[in-house]
Amino acid sequence: MTQVPDVLKKIVDHKQGELEAAMAAVPLNEIMDRLGDLEDTPRGFQNAIINALGSGWTPIIAEVKKGSPSKGLIRADFDPLQIATTYQDNGATCLSVLTDEHFFMGHLSYLALIREQVSLPLLRKDFIFDPYQIYQARAAGADAILLIAAMLDVPQLRDFHALARDLSMDVLLEVHDEHELEMALQTDCSMIGINNRNLRTFEVDIATSERLAAMVPAGRIIVAESGINKREEIVHLMEKGLHAFLIGESLMREADVGAKLAELVG
Numbered sequence: 155m156t157q158v159p160d161v162l163k164k165i166v167d168h169k170q171g172e173l174e175a176a177m178a179a180v181p182l183n184e185i186m187d188r189l190g191d192l193e194d195t196p197r198g199f200q201n202a203i204i205n206a207l208g209s210g211w212t213p214i215i216a217e218v219k220k221g222s223p224s225k226g227l228i229r230a231d232f233d234p235l236q237i238a239t240t241y242q243d244n245g246a247t248c249l250s251v252l253t254d255e256h257f258f259m260g261h262l263s264y265l266a267l268i269r270e271q272v273s274l275p276l277l278r279k280d281f282i283f284d285p286y287q288i289y290q291a292r293a294a295g296a297d298a299i300l301l302i303a304a305m306l307d308v309p310q311l312r313d314f315h316a317l318a319r320d321l322s323m324d325v326l327l328e329v330h331d332e333h334e335l336e337m338a339l340q341t342d343c344s345m346i347g348i349n350n351r352n353l354r355t356f357e358v359d360i361a362t363s364e365r366l367a368a369m370v371p372a373g374r375i376i377v378a379e380s381g382i383n384k385r386e387e388i389v390h391l392m393e394k395g396l397h398a399f400l401i402g403e404s405l406m407r408e409a410d411v412g413a414k415l416a417e418l419v420g
C-alpha cells in the first residue's frame with residue numbers, strides 16, 4: 155500500500171466534518187426515501203461514451219470547475235449552468251461536475267441545477283469515502299460517481315462500485331500509477347480513469363495515460379484525465395488506446411469556452 159498523498163489526506167479530513175454535518179441534517183433514511191420518489195432514472199454515462207465512439211465522435215467529459223487546490227481560482231465569471239449549456243451545445247458527450255465546496259469551489263446543488271436544463275449524463279466529481287456520499291450523489295442528480303484508488307482499498311472499491319451499480323449509476327475508477335491500476339483491475343469496474351496529475355507535485359504529464367493504458371486489458375473504457383490542452387494530444391492518446399477525455403482547466407480558462415471545446419472535439 156503506497157502512502158495516501160497529503161492533498162488527499164487534507165481533503166478527506168475536511169470532508170469528514172462536512173459529512174458528519176450532512177448526515178445530521180439529512181439522515182440516510184431520508185435520502186433513501188427521496189430516492190424512492192425520484193422520477194427520472196440515471197442517464198447512461200458509460201453508454202454515452204460507447205455510443206459516441208460507435209459513431210466516430212470523440213467522447214469528451216467536459217468539467218464544470220471553478221477552482222482547484224493546485225491552481226486556486228480558475229474562472230472568476232463562473233456560472234455553472236451557463237458553462238454546462240455551452241458544453242452541451244459544443245459537442246461534449248458527458249459532464250463532470252465538481253461538487254466539493256472547500257477545495258474546488260463547487261457545490262452539490264450544481265448537479266440538480268444542470269440536470270434540469272441539460273440532457274447530458276453527469277458525473278459527481280468528488281472525494282467519496284463513505285456510502286452516504288453515493289446515495290447523496292444519486293439523490294442530487296448524478297448519473298455516475300468517481301472513485302479514487304489512491305484513497306480507498308480494494309474491498310471499498312468493490313463495495314462502493316456495487317452500491318453505485320445497485321443505484322443504477324456508473325463508476326469512473328481513477329488511478330495514477332501501476333499500483334492503483336492493479337487495484338482497479340481487481341474490481342469489476344468497467345470504466346477506468348487515468349489521471350495525469352501527480353498528486354504529490356501537481357505536475358501533469360499525459361505520458362501517464364499512455365503508459366498505463368497499455369496495461370489495461372481489452373473490454374474496459376479508458377478515460378484520460380487532467381492536463382489535456384490540444385486536439386493533437388487527444389489524437390495521439392486515441393492512437394494509444396485511450397477512449398475518452400476528461401478536461402477541465404483548459405476549457406475553463408478560455409474566454410470562448412464553446413469554441414475551445416469544439417476545437418478539442420475535432
Ligand SMILES: O=C(O)c1ccccc1NCC(=O)[C@H](O)[C@H](O)COP(=O)(O)O
Nearest residue numbers: 222223224379380381382401402403404
Ligand atoms: O485539479 C487539482 O488541482 C486537483 C488536486 C487534487 C486532487 C484532484 C485534483 N483535480 C481533480 C481532477 O482530476 C481534475 O479536475 C480533472 O481531471 C480535470 O483536470 P484538468 O483538465 O487538468 O483541469
